[in-house]
Amino acid sequence: MTSLSPLLIPAALGYSVLALLLRNTPLRGKNLFLMAASIPTGFGICSLILFFSIWIIPSKAMPISLTSGIGLTLFLGGFLLWKNSTEISRAKTPTPSPGVELFRQKLFDAVPKNKRTVLKSVFLAISCLIFLITLWNVIHFFLLSVSANITGGWDARYMWSLKAKFLFRSPEAWQGMFSPVISWSHGDYPLLWPGTLAWGWNWLGHESFLWPPWASLCFYISSVLILVWYLRTQVSPLAGWWGGTFFLLLIPPLFWSISLYTDLPLAFFMTASTLMLLVALRAGQAKLFMVSGLMAGLAAWTKNEGMQFLAVLSVLLGGLTFLKRQRTSSQTRLGLLSFLGGICLPLITVMILKIFFGKSGEYLGSGRSIGEICRTIFSQRSDISLILRSFAIHGRNFASWKGLWCFFSFAGIVWFFKKNRNGFSGIIPVLILLLNSGYALAFLISPANLSWHLATAFQRLLVHTAPLALVFSFEMLTFRTRAPEKQGGQTA
Amino acid sequence: MKNTTSVTVKPPQFTPSGIISVLFFIALFGIVLTSKLPTATGPVLFLKKEFLAGRESLFRFQDTGLPYAPFEAYVPKKGIISFLTDKPYDPFKMAAEQLQAAQGRLIPLLLNSAPVEPTAILFCSRDEIAVARIQETGYKPVAALGNGKMMAEKKT
Numbered sequence: 147m148t149s150l151s152p153l154l155i156p157a158a159l160g161y162s163v164l165a166l167l168l169r170n171t172p173l174r175g176k177n178l179f180l181m182a183a184s185i186p187t188g189f190g191i192c193s194l195i196l197f198f199s200i201w202i203i204p205s206k207a208m209p210i211s212l213t214s215g216i217g218l219t220l221f222l223g224g225f226l227l228w229k230n231s232t233e234i235s236r237a238k239t240p241t242p243s244p245g246v247e248l249f250r251q252k253l254f255d256a257v258p259k260n261k262r263t264v265l266k267s268v269f270l271a272i273s274c275l276i277f278l279i280t281l282w283n284v285i286h287f288f289l290l291s292v293s294a295n296i297t298g299g300w301d302a303r304y305m306w307s308l309k310a311k312f313l314f315r316s317p318e319a320w321q322g323m324f325s326p327v328i329s330w331s332h333g334d335y336p337l338l339w340p341g342t343l344a345w346g347w348n349w350l351g352h353e354s355f356l357w358p359p360w361a362s363l364c365f366y367i368s369s370v371l372i373l374v375w376y377l378r379t380q381v382s383p384l385a386g387w388w389g390g391t392f393f394l395l396l397i398p399p400l401f402w403s404i405s406l407y408t409d410l411p412l413a414f415f416m417t418a419s420t421l422m423l424l425v426a427l428r429a430g431q432a433k434l435f436m437v438s439g440l441m442a443g444l445a446a447w448t449k450n451e452g453m454q455f456l457a458v459l460s461v462l463l464g465g466l467t468f469l470k471r472q473r474t475s476s477q478t479r480l481g482l483l484s485f486l487g488g489i490c491l492p493l494i495t496v497m498i499l500k501i502f503f504g505k506s507g508e509y510l511g512s513g514r515s516i517g518e519i520c521r522t523i524f525s526q527r528s529d530i531s532l533i534l535r536s537f538a539i540h541g542r543n544f545a546s547w548k549g550l551w552c553f554f555s556f557a558g559i560v561w562f563f564k565k566n567r568n569g570f571s572g573i574i575p576v577l578i579l580l581l582n583s584g585y586a587l588a589f590l591i592s593p594a595n596l597s598w599h600l601a602t603a604f605q606r607l608l609v610h611t612a613p614l615a616l617v618f619s620f621e622m623l624t625f626r627t628r629a630p631e632k633q634g635g636q637t638a
Numbered sequence: 639m640k641n642t643t644s645v646t647v648k649p650p651q652f653t654p655s656g657i658i659s660v661l662f663f664i665a666l667f668g669i670v671l672t673s674k675l676p677t678a679t680g681p682v683l684f685l686k687k688e689f690l691a692g693r694e695s696l697f698r699f700q701d702t703g704l705p706y707a708p709f710e711a712y713v714p715k716k717g718i719i720s721f722l723t724d725k726p727y728d729p730f731k732m733a734a735e736q737l738q739a740a741q742g743r744l745i746p747l748l749l750n751s752a753p754v755e756p757t758a759i760l761f762c763s764r765d766e767i768a769v770a771r772i773q774e775t776g777y778k779p780v781a782a783l784g785n786g787k788m789m790a791e792k793k794t
Contacts, residue, residue, distance in 0.1 A: 149692050276670060287675045293685035296697045303702060304738035308745065316746035319716055327718060327748045328741060330729055355697040356689060388666055395673045548669050553662070560658065623662040 149356035152346035153364065155215050156188025162222035163187060164437065169229065171433050173425065174379035182371035183441070185364045186414055190444040191218075193341025194495055196348075200317050201498070207317040208348045215345075273387035280394045281370065288366065291404045292359040298406030305331050306408060307358070310343035314353065324503045334504035336496055338448040339408045358406050366403040369414045370394060373613055376421040377620050385620045393616055397546045398609050408449050409606045415445035416455050417613040420577060423463065423485070427570045432484040439488020447492040451585070451610060456489065458580045462573060519591050529596050533586045536600045540608055547612075554578075554615040557622035564622075574618040578611045702735070703743030709759055710744065712781055712789045718748040720758035722775060724767050727751035736761055753777070755792070762786035 161184040168176055192215050199211035297303050308331050312323040324333040346357035370390050378386025393399065403410045419441035426434030442459055445452035463485055467478045541551035558575050585607045592599055678686075688696050698704065713719060721737050728734065740761065741749045749759070753775035760779075762768040768786045772779055777790035 149694075280670070283675060287678075289689060290678045290682050290686050293689040293697075294682050296689075296700045297702060300735075304735070304742060308738075308742050311742060311745040316716070319746040322746050322748055325718075325748055327750045330734075330738065331741075355694050355701070356692060359689070384663075388663070391670060392666060395669060548673065549665070553665075560655075619662075623658055625656075625659050 149350065149354050150360055152349040152357060153185065153360070155219050155349075156192050156342075156345070157185050158188070158223060159191055159215065159219040160184035160186065160188025162219060162226050163191060163440075165226055166222060166229075167433055167437050167440070169433075171431050172429055173431075173434065175375050178371065178375040178378070182368050182375050183418055186368050186411065186418075187440070187444065189342040189345070189361065189364075189411075190338055190415075190447060190492065191215075192345045193338045194447070194491065196313065196341045196345055197337055197495060197499075200313060200320055204317045204320065208314075211345070212348060270383055270387070273384055273391075277374075277387040277391045277394075280391050281367075284394045284400060285363070285367075288363055288400065288404055289359075292362075292406075295404075296355045296359065298358065298362075298404075299402075301408075302358070302406035305335065306339050306406070307343065309335070309337060309340035310347070311353065313337075313340055313344035314347045321503060324505075334450070334500060336447045336449060336452070336499060338444065339411060362403050362406050362410070365411045365414050366400070369399065369410060369417065369613060372414065372418050372421065373616060376425075376617060380425065381620055381624060381626055385624045388624075389616060389620045392548070392550075393613065395548050396550060396612060398605050399612060402606055402609055407606065409609045412445055412448045412452055412455075413610045413613055415441050415448055415452065416610055417617075419445060419455075419459065420574065420614055421617065423459065424570050424573060426481060426485075427466070427573075430478075430481065432480045435481040435484035436488040439485035439490075440492070441488075442485075443489040443492030446489075446496050451581075451607070453496065454584045455581060455610075456493070458577060458584070460485070460489075462577065466570075526590055529590055530586075532596060533589050533600065536604050537582070537586075540604055546605070547608075550612060550615055550619070551608075553619040553623065557619040560622045561618075571618070571621055574614050574621075578614055578618075581611055582607070701743075702739040706740040706743040706759075706761070708783050708787065709740075709789070713744060713747055713757070713759065716746050718750055718755050720753050720755040720775075721749040721751060722753055722758055722760050722762075722771055724762050724771070758790045758792070760786070760788040760790055762788075 161180055164180055164183055164187055168180075173179060192211075195214050195218070196207070196211040199214065200207040203210055292298075297307070308328075309323050312320045316322070322328075323331065326333075342361050343358055346361060347353050350357065370393055373393050374386045374390040376386075377389040381389075399410050399413065419438050422434055422438035422441060426438055442452075442456045446456045463482055467482045470478045541547070541555075554575075561571065561575065589596060589599060685696070721740055723733055723736050725731075725733065727737060737749060737751055740759070758775070758777050760768045760771060760777075762771060764786045765782070765784075768788050769779075772788070772790050776793050778793050779788050780791050781789040783789070
């Protein structure tokens with residue numbers, strides 16, 4: 147399992163950062179969230195460390211990035227342990243440890259009170275079992291498929307892996323990846339995934355074929371767990387297991403994950419950011435906003451579409467803050483500031499990349515004026531209808547999506563007619579609508595042939611918002627047995 | 639202490655939302671029951687075993703850059719050279735993959751698809767085609783690796 151060893155530092159680093167940010171917050175299911183988000187966050191931070199090392203001291207970037215990563219992990223881990231230990235020693239009366247208390251509570255909960263409780267427990271246990279069996283089978287299938295095609299799909303081989311090779315093989319000449327000579331490799335694309343690959347290769351000391359599939363599998367499992375976490379803690383435990391199982395059955399996220407594309411990593415960060423924002427808005431806790439901001443920033447560091455997500459989510463949050471200003475002024479403003487604080491580091495890194503290195507681009511960096519772009523958009527009515535038809539065709543494809551988009555549409559109707567629309571649940575459909583509208587505009591102004599572009603990219607773009615569509619469907623169409631987070635709740 | 643999160647679980651009721659919930663779960667159950675993943679055959683199972691055992695050597699044969707390994711001895715480590723194939727480069731043709739696979743193999747050396755650099759790799763399917771391409775692009779062969787694969791230099 148040597149090829150898995152590069153996971154060690156990202157997992158520990160991601161855990162330390164998130165655990166510190168989530169200290170003294172009333173987040174439910176904190177452990178499950180940490181389990182889901184630690185490794186992707188760690189990948190993000192390690193890729194940032196690698197980028198800054200290679201930018202500032204290219205000749206010694208690899209040893210410096212490794213040392214910095216290990217050092218930061220030890221420092222933050224030690225700080226977390228120290229914080230936790232001082233908190234325990236400060237307690238005046240002896241209290242049972244959280245583990246013992248949890249065990250006692252679980253034991254107590256396990257005793258059935260009446261038949262309905264027994265039935266509920268049995269149903270939950272069966273649901274959990276179905277989830278675990280499905281997860282096992284899907285992981286088995288993932289490993290079989292990547293073993294047969296270890297280098298992944300076209301973009302994985304010739305774009306993402308190419309950038310990773312520049313970072314790993316030649317820190318002094320890494321800027322070759324932005325050369326116009328190889329403009330087909332998209333010099334303006336962000337570097338979270340290439341940085342993750344280069345981090346692993348650097349750790350192992352060679353370009354391991356086995357590391358990229360392991361990293362991709364981590365993102366896939368994290369995406370499943372983040373859904374289980376949110377649905378379990380915000381909707382119902384039953385929704386958690388079934389939501390996770392349903393996601394495991396969706397073919398596109400699995401397929402593009404096996405192909406080692408960055409669409410599922412982006413979907414993970416977009417989902418984690420949005421779901422954490424919903425929890426933060428309900429709980430009114432600044433630290434939760436910061437975690438949401440960090441995830442949104444890492445989405446922008448993963449793919450260009452992440453920048454669009456970041457902009458849309460910031461505008462939505464800004465709008466909400468403005469609307470709520472009359473009622474809870476300082477709390478919401480603090481929330482917005484914390485969100486922006488979380489975004490900061492990844493966003494600055496993306497800006498450095500775009501301003502100093504990857505200046506070219508098919509859209510904003512293409513040299514076309516805003517007027518030209520607008521004329522292109524409004525002069526192509528047949529293209530607009532083709533894009534809308536693609537949405538309909540893909541949305542109705544049951545073999546791939548298992549009815550997800552039909553459920554989502556129905557959930558939208560239910561939401562529209564719902565009398566009590568609290569809990570900020572409307573954010574998800576608005577976000578999905580805005581993001582996909584943005585993608586439709588991007589198709590219109592893309593210099594590539596539209597039919598070809600739709601055939602190669604449309605399904606992948608739907609993967610970005612699929613986890614959120616799933617969450618919204620479960621929120622609207624199932625029993626809610628969990629009360630929403632309360633403002634200023636007790637700390638855990 | 640943890641925040642108390644649960645509220646009383648209400649039994650399913652014959653309200654519109656209760657009926658929707660029951661139907662939704664029935665639909666989900668049906669989807670789970672009818673979903674299947676493709677089955678795998680012997681060689682793939684063997685590959686998976688090798689993957690889990692961490693044995694990489696077998697996977698090197700899947701590397702699309704492998705056919706370009708012989709050129710490593712002839713090209714500089716850094717800089718830019720031209721990379722020419724049977725036909726002039728067209729990004730919308732499948733043959734474009736040759737350039738991209740070669741680029742992946744030879745990083746940090748950059749490969750230019752245009753015949754303008756002082757040194758060039760000829761990666762053609764036959765020697766005759768390679769010779770014809772050399773003549774039409776103004777190069778001269780400096781090393782023949784066989785089967786249409788050559789190193790060439792620009793004529794001065």
